[in-house]
Amino acid sequence: MSELQLKELLLRLGDDCLVLAQRLGEWCGHAPILEEDIALTNISLDLLGRAQNFLKMAGKLHDQVKSDDDLAFHRDPEGYRNLLLLEQPNGHFGDTICRQFLFDQYSLIVTKHLASQTINEEISAIASKAIKEIRYHADHSSKWMLRLGGGTAESHEKIQNSLNNLWAFSDEMFEVDEVHSAAIDGGILPDLQIVKSQWLEGVMSIITEAGLEIPTGVDMKFGGRKGEHTPHLKEMLEVMQILPRTYPGTTW
Amino acid sequence: MINSESHKLVEAVKRQLNDVMDPELPFLTIGEMGMLRDVYFSNGHSVIVLTPTYSGCPATDIISEDSLKAARIVDPNAEIKISMSPAWTTDWISDETRKKMEANGIAPPIGQSHDRSFLTGDGKTVPCPLCKSSKTKMISAFGSTACKASYTCIDCMEPFEHFKCI
Numbered sequence: 504m505s506e507l508q509l510k511e512l513l514l515r516l517g518d519d520c521l522v523l524a525q526r527l528g529e530w531c532g533h534a535p536i537l538e539e540d541i542a543l544t545n546i547s548l549d550l551l552g553r554a555q556n557f558l559k560m561a562g563k564l565h566d567q568v569k570s571d572d573d574l575a576f577h578r579d580p581e582g583y584r585n586l587l588l589l590e591q592p593n594g595h596f597g598d599t600i601c602r603q604f605l606f607d608q609y610s611l612i613v614t615k616h617l618a619s620q621t622i623n624e625e626i627s628a629i630a631s632k633a634i635k636e637i638r639y640h641a642d643h644s645s646k647w648m649l650r651l652g653g654g655t656a657e658s659h660e661k662i663q664n665s666l667n668n669l670w671a672f673s674d675e676m677f678e679v680d681e682v683h684s685a686a687i688d689g690g691i692l693p694d695l696q697i698v699k700s701q702w703l704e705g706v707m708s709i710i711t712e713a714g715l716e717i718p719t720g721v722d723m724k725f726g727g728r729k730g731e732h733t734p735h736l737k738e739m740l741e742v743m744q745i746l747p748r749t750y751p752g753t754t755w
Numbered sequence: 756m757i758n759s760e761s762h763k764l765v766e767a768v769k770r771q772l773n774d775v776m777d778p779e780l781p782f783l784t785i786g787e788m789g790m791l792r793d794v795y796f797s798n799g800h801s802v803i804v805l806t807p808t809y810s811g812c813p814a815t816d817i818i819s820e821d822s823l824k825a826a827r828i829v830d831p832n833a834e835i836k837i838s839m840s841p842a843w844t845t846d847w848i849s850d851e852t853r854k855k856m857e858a859n860g861i862a863p864p865i866g867q868s869h870d871r872s873f874l875t876g877d878g879k880t881v882p883c884p885l886c887k888s889s890k891t892k893m894i895s896a897f898g899s900t901a902c903k904a905s906y907t908c909i910d911c912m913e914p915f916e917h918f919k920c921i
Contacts, residue, residue, distance in 0.1 A: 538905065542897040549901065552811025556839070628840035632810050635842065635868075635921045639896055 504685035509623075510564040511584065511682045512691065514574075515728060516617075516626075517557030518585035521575060522736070523606065524550035525743050526593055535596050542643060543599070549636040556629040576747040580737045581730040588672035590727070590736040594665070597651050597658070601665035604644035608705045609676045609698070610637050616693035623691055645709050652713025659714065666710070667718045674723040676702070682728075761796035767829040768801045769794050775825050778817045779900050782859050785818055789847030792838055800832035806843045809901040844868045845920050856918060857884045862906065864920035881917045883908035893917075 504512070527547035534540035558571035589606060593599045614637055617630035651662040677699040679687070686692035710717060726732065747753065772794070775785050785791045785805070793804040803822055807815040819835045826833035845864035853863035862884045880889045888910035895905045896919070903916040 538895040538897070541899070541905075542895055545897040545901055548811035548813075549809060550811070552807075552809065556810060624840070628842070629810075632807075632839055632842040635844075636810060636901075639919075643896060 504682075504689045504691070507565050508682050508685045509691075510561050512686050513557050513561035513564070513626075515584040515682075517554045517561055517571075517574070518583050519589055519606075520550040520554035520557065522583070522585040522739070523589040523603075524548070524554055525739060526589065526591075527599070527603075529593055530599065539596070546603070546640050546643070549633075549640070553629065553633050553636075560625060560629075572747070576744045580732045580740055583727075583730060583732065583736060583740070585727050585736075586672065586675050587724055587727040587733055588669060588675065590732060590739060591669065591672065592735055595661065597662040598665045598669070600644055600647040600651065601662060601669050603640065604648050604709070605669060605673055605706065606676075607637060607641035607644045608709075609702050611641050611705075612698050612701050613693060616698075617691070620690055622689060626691065648709050648715070649713045652710075652715045662713075663715050666715055670718050670721050671724045675725050675727060678725055678728060680728060764830055765794050765796050765801055768803065768826045768833060771825040771829055772803065772822060775818065775821045778814050778821075779902075780856070780859075780861070782855060783852060785822065787849070787852040787855070789843060789845075790818065791822075800834060801826060801830045802834050802836055804836050804838050806838050808843050812901055814900075843921075845918065848918075860884050860915060861903070862915060862917040864918045866920060868920050881906055883911060883913065884915055885913050886911040891915075 524547045527543045527550070530540065530543040530547075532540065534543055554575075555571050558574045562569040562571055562574055586606075588602060591598075591602060611634075614630045614634050617626055618634050620627060648662065651658045653659070677695040679695055683692060683695060687694055707717070772786065772791060773784060775791075777783050777785055777788050777790070780788070788808070790805055790808060791803070792806050793802075795802050795804075803826055805815070805819060805822065815837070819837070823833060823835055846868050848864060856863040862881045865879065865881060881891050881893075882889050883891050883906075886908060888908055890909040891906050892909060893904060894907055894914070898905045898916050902919055902921075904919050905914065906917050907914045
């Protein structure tokens with residue numbers, strides 16, 4: 504794949520982590536119980552570290568050199584390449600868990616491949632570290648899906664609705680465009696069709712055990728990889744970027 | 756610079772780094788934690804190789820600064836290199852260091868990281884570092900720092916932290 508395509512791939516990998524990290528960080532001080540406040544922000548921190556690693560790499564490629572902070576704070580929504588799923592608002596705790604669950608299951612499979620591939624050593628090193636952390640995240644979100652699905656009638660209804668609402672953003676994870684196609688051919692990314700079937704298997708086993716159902720006839724939404732986002736990303740970035748944009752170059 | 760001098764410089768830097776502590780576990784050095792991977796001589800100065808414990812661990816920046824400050828007393832041109840591969844693992848923490856953790860009220864990682872049951876607390880016994888009871892339970896796989904999980908002791912009722920095995 505070309506250098507420009509590699510940069511684009513790194514932005515996607517980094518932005519997925521950065522946007523989800525910021526969303527989870529919004530729970531700080533607001534989670535329903537203290538343990539979850541700590542868990543969600545711990546997961547956020549892992550994701551933020553991974554975002555930094557990928558964005559640092561992306562910033563060195565093509566065009567003028569940009570730092571990870573430049574990329575995080577000085578791009579408009581159109582410049583972001585994250586999945587639409589991850590920019591969706593936190594909603595209630597179940598919405599956040601469901602969003603996390605769908606992504607963790609995907610992240611597990613893709614990151615395992617990124618760690619084991621030998622085409623790009625730097626990506627492999629980042630992924631080898633990340634996979635240890637993602638196992639914890641996936642365990643956490645899966646257990647909550649089971650607890651909420653198999654809990655009270657109210658928790659069951661709420662988490663089923665979360666699943667119904669977020670399912671429309673699931674197919675975007677497996678979208679193959681020119682960049683992904685080059686990354687798959689080059690051996691960096693796994694075959695996303697195979698990832699999809701493995702993902703569906705993992706998701707279904709938890710969903711079924713939780714007594715939940717996958718919604719049918721859902722109109723799938725795409726666009727994040729091209730910078731076409733839902734209005735939620737703009738609102739989120741306004742908060743995230745206000746300080747460095749109001750006081751450019753400011754330091755602690 | 757001849758070899759013996761470069762060797763002496765590296766040894767001097769290593770001695771300096773013996774006093775650099777993990778800011779989140781201030782009774783352990785970065786060497787004991789397995790974060791200090793190597794010190795070598797290159798282009799007339801020493802290079803200190805560090806590895807982060809977790810991707811987003813905020814202590815990494817502080818550890819880099821502290822290491823540089825300590826090393827530059829003996830080598831003004833010392834440099835830090837952050838290495839990601841091989842990924843840090845609790846397998847690098849020695850038995851002696853694990854005992855130190857326990858003496859400081861933190862349940863150390865148990866066993867080797869390749870045993871996945873140690874990942875999530877399923878089916879494993881983490882003895883209470885305070886009363887040594889084996890009747891304990893995990894409250895959350897997450898804790899006050901990225902590297903620790905929250906536990907409570909059923910016998911002495913004290914909450915405690917367990918250093919996750921990764």
